[in-house]
Amino acid sequence: MGDQLVELLLTGLDEGNPAASEWCVVYLVSRSATNPDVVTVQEGWTTEEDHHRIFAGEAAQAIAAQFADILADEPTYGDLIPVRGKANYHTFSAPSELNSPDAGQPAPHKPDLTVPHPPLDPELQDLLSSMPETPPLDKQTLEMIRPYATLPAETAIASHLPVDRQEISIASFDGAQIPVTILRPIGSDLTGGNAPCVYWLHGGGMIMGDRYSQIDIPLDWLARFGAVVVSVDYRLAPEFSGTTLVEDCYAGLVWAADHATDLGIDLGKLVIAGTSAGGGLAAGTALLARERKGPALAAQVLIGPMLDHRNNTASSHQFDGAAIWSRDANAFGWHSVLEGIGDGPVPSCVSPAIADDLSGLPTTYIDAGSAEVFRDEAVAYATRIWAAGGQADLQVWAGGFHGFDALFPHAALSQIARQTRSDWLGRVLAGSAVRTPTATDR
Numbered sequence: 001m002g003d004q005l006v007e008l009l010l011t012g013l014d015e016g017n018p019a020a021s022e023w024c025v026v027y028l029v030s031r032s033a034t035n036p037d038v039v040t041v042q043e044g045w046t047t048e049e050d051h052h053r054i055f056a057g058e059a060a061q062a063i064a065a066q067f068a069d070i071l072a073d074e075p076t077y078g079d080l081i082p083v084r085g086k087a088n089y090h091t092f093s094a095p096s097e098l099n100s101p102d103a104g105q106p107a108p109h110k111p112d113l114t115v116p117h118p119p120l121d122p123e124l125q126d127l128l129s130s131m132p133e134t135p136p137l138d139k140q141t142l143e144m145i146r147p148y149a150t151l152p153a154e155t156a157i158a159s160h161l162p163v164d165r166q167e168i169s170i171a172s173f174d175g176a177q178i179p180v181t182i183l184r185p186i187g188s189d190l191t192g193g194n195a196p197c198v199y200w201l202h203g204g205g206m207i208m209g210d211r212y213s214q215i216d217i218p219l220d221w222l223a224r225f226g227a228v229v230v231s232v233d234y235r236l237a238p239e240f241s242g243t244t245l246v247e248d249c250y251a252g253l254v255w256a257a258d259h260a261t262d263l264g265i266d267l268g269k270l271v272i273a274g275t276s277a278g279g280g281l282a283a284g285t286a287l288l289a290r291e292r293k294g295p296a297l298a299a300q301v302l303i304g305p306m307l308d309h310r311n312n313t314a315s316s317h318q319f320d321g322a323a324i325w326s327r328d329a330n331a332f333g334w335h336s337v338l339e340g341i342g343d344g345p346v347p348s349c350v351s352p353a354i355a356d357d358l359s360g361l362p363t364t365y366i367d368a369g370s371a372e373v374f375r376d377e378a379v380a381y382a383t384r385i386w387a388a389g390g391q392a393d394l395q396v397w398a399g400g401f402h403g404f405d406a407l408f409p410h411a412a413l414s415q416i417a418r419q420t421r422s423d424w425l426g427r428v429l430a431g432s433a434v435r436t437p438t439a440t441d442r
Contacts, residue, residue, distance in 0.1 A: 008066055009041050018060040019043070020312075024051075056343040056400040068300050117318035118370040121399025127408045128401065129323070139238065139440040142207060143151045144277045149208040153181070156212035158294060162186040170255045172235075173247040179233040180252060181211050181262065183219065185226050190264030192267040195296075195430050196227040197265035199253055201285070203276030203403065205306070205325065205333035206237050206245055214406045216276050217303070217418070223401045224422060225429055228265050234281065237333070242340025246349045250294070253285055257295035267430055271299045272362075276325070276374075277333070279305025283352040283381070291349075297362040301421065302401055304368045305378055308353035309346055313376035323373070325402040330373055353377050359388035366392060366423050367417060369400025393424055 009029045019027035026044030042053070054060060060165050120128065121426045135141045157163060166182040188195065198221050202213035211231040218229045232252035234245050253272065276280035276422040279302040311330050320327040338346060348355035364385055368378040375396060382394040397404070397417050405414035 008063065010065060012041075012060075016059055017063065018057070021054050024054070026288050034371055045113060053338075053341065053343045065128060115318050115320070117315075119399060120371050120401060121404075121411075121413050123411050124401060124404055124413060126410060127411060135209075137205075137329045137355070142332075147210045148203050149213060150210045151212055153212050156215050157183070157219065159216060160223060163219070163222065164188065170252065172251040174244075176235070178235065178248050178252070179211060180255070181229075181231045181233075183215075183222060183229040183231070183318065185222060188226065188228075188264065190262070193261060193264055194266045195264050196225050196269035196271065196324065197220075197256060197260075197263065197267075198222075198227045198229050199256055199270065199272045200229055200231040201234065201249055201274030201278030201281045202231065202275065203273070203278045203304075203306075203406070204236070205329065206277040206281075206337050207333050208236065209277075211272075214278075216409065217275065217406065218273060220418065220422060223384045225426065227271075228263050230263070237336035237340060240340070241337050242342075243347055243350055244340065246281055246288065247384060249281045249285045250288045250292075253289065254296055267296070269298050270295060271301065271302070271425065271428070272297055273301035274305070275303035276307045276407060279303050280352060283307060284349040286361055287351050287355055299362050299365050299425065301425065302364065302366045302378070303405075303421070304372060304374050305366065306330070306333070306374060307351065307379070307381055308340060308377040309351040310353070312442055313380075315377075316373045317373070317376040319373045319402075323401070325409070329374055353381060358384045358386065359390060360390075361385060361390050363428060364390065364392040365395075367395040367397065367421060369402060369404055370396050370398045371400060372402035376400060395420060 011017060012022060012027060018024060024043060026042060028042045030040050030042070057062070104182055119125075124275075134145065137145070153165070157165065164184040164186050166184075168180050168182065169177040170180050172178050184190075184195075198218045200211075200215065200218045202209045202211055202215070204213055211233040215229075215231060218227070218231070221227045222229050230252065232249060233247035236247065236253070250403060256263065257267060260270075270284045272286055274280075283302055283305055286297055289295055289297060311327060311334060316327045316330065319325075322328075334351075337350065341347075341350070346354065358381075364382070366378050366382045368375045379394065379396065382392040385392040395417070397413055400413055400417065404411070405417045408414055409418065
């Protein structure tokens, strides 16, 4: 019986099963040396709530059901938090090895091999090497890092002056007031109602940044196309979590559409755009607009988008550890957002990569660097839009790390990426790009 139980418990480590989750930090199956039919499993989870949420899923319930009748004791929770220590567990290729003479002996030393990954663009590599290394993300270091993710409004827009700037607040879905900034070309005529509108969602891993973060990207479109830029200060995790962030974004989009006349914009040229977390939120907001038959979007621009809470692509593993935005940082960001989900399933508007249906979305521009965590989820999202009959333009910039064109906008690769993106948007606004009918057009 012990062999079968060990094998069953070890399936928990398979991809898609509970112990493979990023919220499970310890999963140790052990066996009694005197009675091999006595098997224990020790688990460590980020929080008790995460454990309940993951084990409410079908995969976990299917495993648990198989040994429910042979449990000697009910599982118990402790409140131990690791401080420091060491573990050197022997990994057995099969349960039968428990009876081998080497059972319990330290495993042979294996070198710490770095996962191969695409190299950085040489210019970007040099620029990046001059930057200080950021500490690992947790709730304590987040408070230290947050001030560096924002700029005073005057500084953020200085390179694009003069612009007309208006600060307002609007009611979100729950009645909370959220700040919104409106930026227009100076002296623009609001009576014509023919200006494009870029609804901008900033980046920052859903845990930092504000409505002025990376604002130079849509300000390029203000200068080139005469666009009105509307940027919303959606609330951040971990203080706010679950669907709050994307619902704030949707509320801002609806407000912009409802006030098109006051803004002087053409609703046929309403574009949603965002970078990193903002790219993921833009995708989630577009899904909500489709489902709720909300504002029709001319396009969505997803720049290095944060789309998939599962955090388990090849590129996410390639950029673990020290990186501009690593797999570890991504796990912290997603954990901060998902704390508010509880035991229920993760909504697709929060994690757009899990949406069952990507049809009926506006024409889409997606770009990413080849040397970043989000590369593979960006490629997969574009591929699924095509599979659903939609239109998407995908660019993967060789040697680009996450957010390279926002951090170093004057680098050669950054200028090419920005120019290509802007040229595409110009074609959309001119009506020369293919526009997929959205759900609200039907």
